[in-house]
Amino acid sequence: MRRVALKIAYIGTNFHGYQRQPDYRTVEGELLKAFFEAGVITDTWKAHYSVAGRTDKGVHSTGNVISFITDEEIRLNYLNGLLPKDVKIIGEAKVPYGFKVRFPLSRTYTYVQPLTPFEENKLDIDQMKEAMQYFIGEHNFRNFSKRNEKNPNRKIFDMQLFVEDNLLIFKVIGESFLWNMVRKMVTSLMWIGQGKLDLNDFKRLFEPIDLRERIRLQPSPANGLILSDMDYKNIKFKDCEYSKNKLITELQKQYIYHNQEKLTNLKMMKLLSKI
Numbered sequence: 001m002r003r004v005a006l007k008i009a010y011i012g013t014n015f016h017g018y019q020r021q022p023d024y025r026t027v028e029g030e031l032l033k034a035f036f037e038a039g040v041i042t043d044t045w046k047a048h049y050s051v052a053g054r055t056d057k058g059v060h061s062t063g064n065v066i067s068f069i070t071d072e073e074i075r076l077n078y079l080n081g082l083l084p085k086d087v088k089i090i091g092e093a094k095v096p097y098g099f100k101v102r103f104p105l106s107r108t109y110t111y112v113q114p115l116t117p118f119e120e121n122k123l124d125i126d127q128m129k130e131a132m133q134y135f136i137g138e139h140n141f142r143n144f145s146k147r148n149e150k151n152p153n154r155k156i157f158d159m160q161l162f163v164e165d166n167l168l169i170f171k172v173i174g175e176s177f178l179w180n181m182v183r184k185m186v187t188s189l190m191w192i193g194q195g196k197l198d199l200n201d202f203k204r205l206f207e208p209i210d211l212r213e214r215i216r217l218q219p220s221p222a223n224g225l226i227l228s229d230m231d232y233k234n235i236k237f238k239d240c241e242y243s244k245n246k247l248i249t250e251l252q253k254q255y256i257y258h259n260q261e262k263l264t265n266l267k268m269m270k271l272l273s274k275i
Contacts, residue, residue, distance in 0.1 A: 034082035113190065156175075
């Protein structure tokens with residue numbers, strides 16, 4: 001018996017989240033189907049199967065990690081051949097028997113926020129970057145979650161904002177996160193930039209009082225969120241370039257499809273404006 005850790009990447013668009021659910025297509029459901037067929041897992045409980053992050057419907061990943069105990073050889077190319085085009089195992093690591101996949105040193109999320117071309121974008125980027133610094137450190141994030149968490153305190157190590165043409169790229173590194181926390185953090189910063197949220201009210205969101213009825217932060221859309229990395233002490237993943245390239249090919253196909261859809265929408269707007 002030995003324990004293995006596998007890095008998982010997936011396009012979340014057509015999945016109903018990570019965690020397996022009856023009657024829904026999920027990342028975990030596809031993974032376990034492949035593992036059972038290959039015989040590397042026969043019983044999830046006996047294999048001590050566990051995952052680092054249970055992402056929501058529509059959320060993507062380039063760095064989620066699963067771990068389990070097995071007697072069987074892990075053949076990544078064979079397993080990836082059993083998986084659908086939108087989920088692949090992209091790395092493997094040797095880990096000790098007692099490895100706890102749920103407790104990385106840090107998790108990294110990347111959020112992609114496009115700016116609308118249909119109205120003038122007057123964002124105060126400097127104000128957004130100033131507000132962003134308040135996330136760093138250990139704080140009570142109750143007001144940035146949908147749930148009433150027993151322990152809403154979380155530690156954020158770093159947060160950055162990059163402006164690329166008509167995109168804002170948010171990168172946040174933390175020890176752990178509450179449900180919807182990253183997406184609500186992005187919403188709060190967008191509201192700051194748009195002048196919809198005062199900086200003093202923003203600071204109050206870190207107080208240990210429930211302000212969710214007064215300041216109704218809606219989570220930013222799930223399709224912009226990527227669980228991009230996990231960092232574990234003394235654990236190094238060996239990348240599988242073949243499976244990465246297979247997923248890149250699928251992403252390219254989806255990009256072309258959605259780009260055609262976007263350009264068709266623009267053409268329709270122009271045609272309608274002439275009627």
